[in-house]
Amino acid sequence: MALLITKRCINCDMCEPECPNQAISMGDEIYQIDADRCTECVGHYDTPTCQQVCPIDNTIIIDPQHIEAREALWEKFVVMHHPV
Template sequence: MALMITDECINCDVCEPECPNGAISQGDEIYQIDPNKCTECVGHFDEPQCQQVCPVDCIPLNPDVVETKEQLMEKFVRLTGKTA
């Protein structure tokens, strides 16, 4: 699954620079995560970095974008050009 940012976001700006895929950007009102770029940090880190730094815990899994760890790894390879 990709991650998503809920409306509990306080726009603190700490998640965006932590994303190794550049999946997080400022939306109209709150930050948003591009599910096409989000790998939940698979291939980069053991845990999603945005979740680790979020002070209000507003970055859950996106139930509309269901992906396995294997699919997330395939996306990592496609985005970075690195091999698994």
């Protein structure tokens, strides 16, 4: 699964520097998460750091359009951080 930043985002700039995959960037109005780069911090941390640092509850949620098993997230992490 990838995560999704909802319209509740206040653009506080807390999540973007915390993302170990550089999956978060500023969109047209609010921050957005690149589903191809988001591993929900699998391979880095036990829980997604963006959710932990976000000051607004329920702003960063599981993206229903990008459901992935933990194994798929792990594979994505390996490809991004340990290319052959």
